[in-house]
Amino acid sequence: MQTIHFKETLYGHLGAVRLALIFILFAAMAPFASFALTQQHVISFYGAQPEDISFALQIAYAGIIATLPIQFRLVRYFTTRSYLLHAFILGILVNVGCLCVHDLVLFAVLRFFTGVITCSVAGCMLMAIFSTLPDHKRMVVGMSLFFSLVLTCGLLVGIGGTWVVLRANWVWVYNGLIGLQVIAVVLVTLIFDPRSTTRPYPLYQVDWLGSVLFITGASATAFVMIYGPKRYWFADASILYISIVAAATLLLFLLRQSALKRPLIDLRVFRSGKFAFAILLMLLFWGIKDSINLMYGYAGSVLGWSPADVVNAGMFNVAGVILATIIAVMVILAQKTNLPKLLLAGFAVMTFYHAWVYAYLTPDLSFHALCFPIFLHGFACGLLFVPITIFCMASIPPKAAITGIVICAYARFIATLNSLAGFYTLQLNYSQHFKEGFLPKLSTGSDIFSQRQELYKSLLTLKGYAAGEASQISTMLIAKTSAVQGQLLTLRAIFLLAAVFTTAAFVVLLTFAVVTKMRDKHKPTPAGK
Secondary structure, three states, X not given: OOOOOEOHHHOOOHHHHHHHHHHXXXXXXXXOOOOOOOHHHHHHHHOOOHHHHHHHHHHHHHHHHHHHHHHHHHOOOOOHHHHHHHHHHHHHHHHHHHHHOOOHHHHHHHHHHHHHHHHHHHHHHHHHHHHOOOHHHHHHHHHHHHHHHHHHHHHHXXXXXXXXXXXXXXXXXHHHHHHHHHHHHHHHHHHEOOOOOOOOOOHHHOOHHHHHXXXXXXXXXXXXXXXXXXXOHHHOHXXXXXXXXXXXXXXXXXXXXXXXXXXXXXXXXXXXXXXXXXXXXXXXXXXXXXXXXXXXHHHHHOOOOOHHHHHHHHHXXXXXXXXXXXXXXXXXXXXXXXXXXXXXXXXXXXXXXXXXXHHHOOOOOOHHHHHHHHHHHHHHHHHHHHHHHHHHHHOOOHHHHHHHHHHHHHHHHHHHHHHXXXXXXXXXXXXXXXXXXXXXXXXXXXXXXXXXXXHHHHHHHHOOOOHHHHHHHHHHHHHHHHHHHHHHHHHHHHHHHHHHHXXXXXXXHHHHHHHHHHHHHOOOOOOOO
16 A cells, blocks of 8 residues: 655654544535535526536546546655645536536536546545554554535535525535635645655556556446436436447457556456445445435425535434444454344344334424434434445455555446435326325315315305415315325335345345354364364
8 A cells, every 4th residue: 555654753642643634634525515505596596407516426436436546546646745736626626617617517627627627536545544553453444534525525525515505595505615625725835745765667567558448337337326216217319328338448458458457447346245245235235325315305305404404404413423433343353253243233223213213204394303203214324334344355355455545446337326226116007106196085075185185175264365365275285285196106106125135135134144144154274173
């Protein structure tokens, strides 16, 4: 791993250095997650559709995963201080560009470079955080600090973003992001030594062509998965052609990686069945955890919460992540054999979270009632993310650690795209199913419709409305109530399905743990032991 050089006067103040590193990491990640909870303001500013904003978020992540394998080589070519300063200066320029640009295509290009810059800094910070920790705590504590911020960054930025949009023009969010990056530049200048004792890594050995192939394939895949459900998939010619481009370029990328002497990723790691199993767990985790976005959407559309209320509820999620991460770190440091128990506990809590929402979702949940499942979701994520990542990394040789980190990032990208397309398609299908079930009961000849309409008309008449107005308003109220009920039934069906998947994961994990324990028990003891 690359050696990170701090100024010699700071080695006696590693606590302060770690805090500064976490701030630098946050300043780099903030632009990536800058409008996750303020999308309506972004939509109005750019004249976009919701899927355009989803694409802007995911194209930034495509930039992250495309840069990640190269980043570990670039940071060995430049000094750490110079590398980070250049990255942050480019980040400031990109934010200025986002502030001035209104064209969606240019905005998507700038968002891609936001991902590139985020990865450039985040990868370097991961190594820097590792270098400040003792060897026996490096993997567990370093991963916990890094990925806790990854899980909570969107909500933390959302607090500032919501505060801005309630008091000023939305574009002031970018001024805040630029301010964070300026402070990060000052910290980088103060912390890192401008000298380097490491031999530069030759950049001609980097697989630049493979990187271009992957960027093309990842961007095309993001486009297909986000716009496909809204354009009826292959019924739209553009989705069909871009799908062919995505499949072809990703296939060429994999063939190239299998043939090169110095590939961006070492595909031989998939020969380990344990690693493949760990990646499947990670895919399931990242796909299922995005159900929290349905909860935030329900809070805004059904309960009528403001963005500030959603962010405040999201802080319970952050608290759950932090608390469970601390517990997970303490348990793993105490004994690494506790890893399967943490995974089982995490999927058990995730199942309970989905089951609770299925059982208790109503159109009038209070703030405090909804904060409980939101906290449970964060607690389950905290119990699962670091153990799953450590499980992945422990399943491959140490020399393939970079490949392991890169493939974990790929897994998150794929799972997130799948959840975006999957949850949208499920909502569409279930909504249509329940709507068709409502229609016979909402026809003018239905007794239920007539009774409900008469009830509304009588209430409205008592409030002073004329008979004609009361009839029209009562029909609108019935339609609105039916739409809310259809949405609630759709959410309950999705959460029930998610509970089934997490229960299946729990059973598979339990079986895997029992089989592994029995195999280890019957394994012959080496001579002399």
